[in-house]
Amino acid sequence: MNARLGVSLAVLLAVGLSGAGCTKKSDADAAGTAAKTPGQVKVALVPGGAHPYFQAWKATAPKAKADFKLGDATFDETAGWDQTKQNDVLKSLAAQGFNAFGIFGVSPDNINSTFEDLKRQGYPVASLASCPAGTNKADFCLSTDVELAAYKAAKAAIDAMGGTGNLVHLTGNKVDSNTQRRIKGVEKAVAETSGKVVLVENVTDIDKDLQTAKKAVADLLAAKGKQIQGIVNTAYNPSVAAAEGVKQSGLPIKVVAIDDDKTILDAIRDGSISGTVLQNPVGQAYVGSYALMKLSTGCTMKTPGAIVDSGSFVVTKSGLDTYEAERTAKTEELRKQFDAEFLSCK
Numbered sequence: 001m002n003a004r005l006g007v008s009l010a011v012l013l014a015v016g017l018s019g020a021g022c023t024k025k026s027d028a029d030a031a032g033t034a035a036k037t038p039g040q041v042k043v044a045l046v047p048g049g050a051h052p053y054f055q056a057w058k059a060t061a062p063k064a065k066a067d068f069k070l071g072d073a074t075f076d077e078t079a080g081w082d083q084t085k086q087n088d089v090l091k092s093l094a095a096q097g098f099n100a101f102g103i104f105g106v107s108p109d110n111i112n113s114t115f116e117d118l119k120r121q122g123y124p125v126a127s128l129a130s131c132p133a134g135t136n137k138a139d140f141c142l143s144t145d146v147e148l149a150a151y152k153a154a155k156a157a158i159d160a161m162g163g164t165g166n167l168v169h170l171t172g173n174k175v176d177s178n179t180q181r182r183i184k185g186v187e188k189a190v191a192e193t194s195g196k197v198v199l200v201e202n203v204t205d206i207d208k209d210l211q212t213a214k215k216a217v218a219d220l221l222a223a224k225g226k227q228i229q230g231i232v233n234t235a236y237n238p239s240v241a242a243a244e245g246v247k248q249s250g251l252p253i254k255v256v257a258i259d260d261d262k263t264i265l266d267a268i269r270d271g272s273i274s275g276t277v278l279q280n281p282v283g284q285a286y287v288g289s290y291a292l293m294k295l296s297t298g299c300t301m302k303t304p305g306a307i308v309d310s311g312s313f314v315v316t317k318s319g320l321d322t323y324e325a326e327r328t329a330k331t332e333e334l335r336k337q338f339d340a341e342f343l344s345c346k
Helices: 052-067 083-095 111-120 146-160 177-191 210-227 236-249 262-269 281-296 323-342
Strands: 042-046 072-075 100-103 125-128 140-143 165-170 197-203 230-233 254-258 275-278 306-309 313-315
Touching (some): 083 111, 100 111, 125 281, 146 177, 146 275, 146 313, 165 210, 165 236, 262 275, 306 323
Parallel strands (some): 042 100, 125 140, 140 306
Antiparallel strands (some): 275 313
C-alpha cells in the first residue's frame, strides 16, 4: 500500500497512562507494567487516512477481537494523511484505553519517532502494511515485500506482452521509500529481458485518489498509447484507472494491476486485463492483532523490529475462484510462523 503524504513529524505523544508492556517486564524495570490477559488488551488499527486498501482492516478488527478474546479492537482512519494528525489520533485512542497499536505510518522517514514514543509508554507497536525507511523501531513490521510484489507484477506483465515491447509502470508517491522499492522490483524484471522489454517510464504520484489516477492514465494513453505494449501497476488507484482506461480505449495493451478492487477482478474475468498481484491486508490486521496480543500478555520478540513479508499473489483468470483460499492459508501460516520463529513466550 502506498498512498501517503511525506510530511514531517511535528509532535510527540504525551499520554501518561499505564499500558501493556512491549515485552515481559521484571519487577525491577522502572518502566515495568504487568503482563495482561487477552481480555485486558485493546488493539487499535490505525492507517494514516482513508484508502480502499484499509477496508479489509476495518472488517478484520471484530474478528480478531472475537477469535483472540481481546478486550476490544478498533479501526480508525480519521488522520487525514498528516503525521501530526495521526499522532493526535493515537494520543486520543490511548486516552480511551487502547493499549496496543497496529499502525500504517503517514511518513516513513519520521514514523519511527512515533513508534519509539509509544513504546516508551509501555505500548506494544506493530508497523503494518508498510515498514519505516531505514531501521524499524516498532516491535515488528508485517507488510508486503513491495519490491518482490512489484517484481512479480512486472514479470506477469512481461509474460502477457510475449516477452518484448514497451512497458510503463504506474505507481504512487515518488518520495515514499516503498515506491522506490517498487521501482527497483520493476526495473529488475525488465533488466532480466536483456533489452527485449524497455521501461518507457515510471509514472509516480498518481495514487492520491481515483480522479488523479484516471487523468494520468488518460494523458498517458493519449500521448503514448499506440507505442505501449504493457502497463504494470503497483498502486491501487492507478490499477483501477488503467483497467478502465485501457478497456475503453480498445488499445491492445496488456495490463497487470494490484489488489482486488471489483473493477480489476471483473476486468480479469472478461479478459480486458491480464491479471493482478494481491496483497494480504486481512493477514496484516489479523496476525498483527494476534502478535500484539501475545506481546501484551508476556511474550517478547526474538528479534526486535523483525520485518515479516505478509505475502503477495499473482492472480490471472484461472485463479479467480481460488485466490481467497490461498490468502487465508497464508494468514494462518503467518500466525504459526510468529509462534514458531518470531515470538518468545516463556
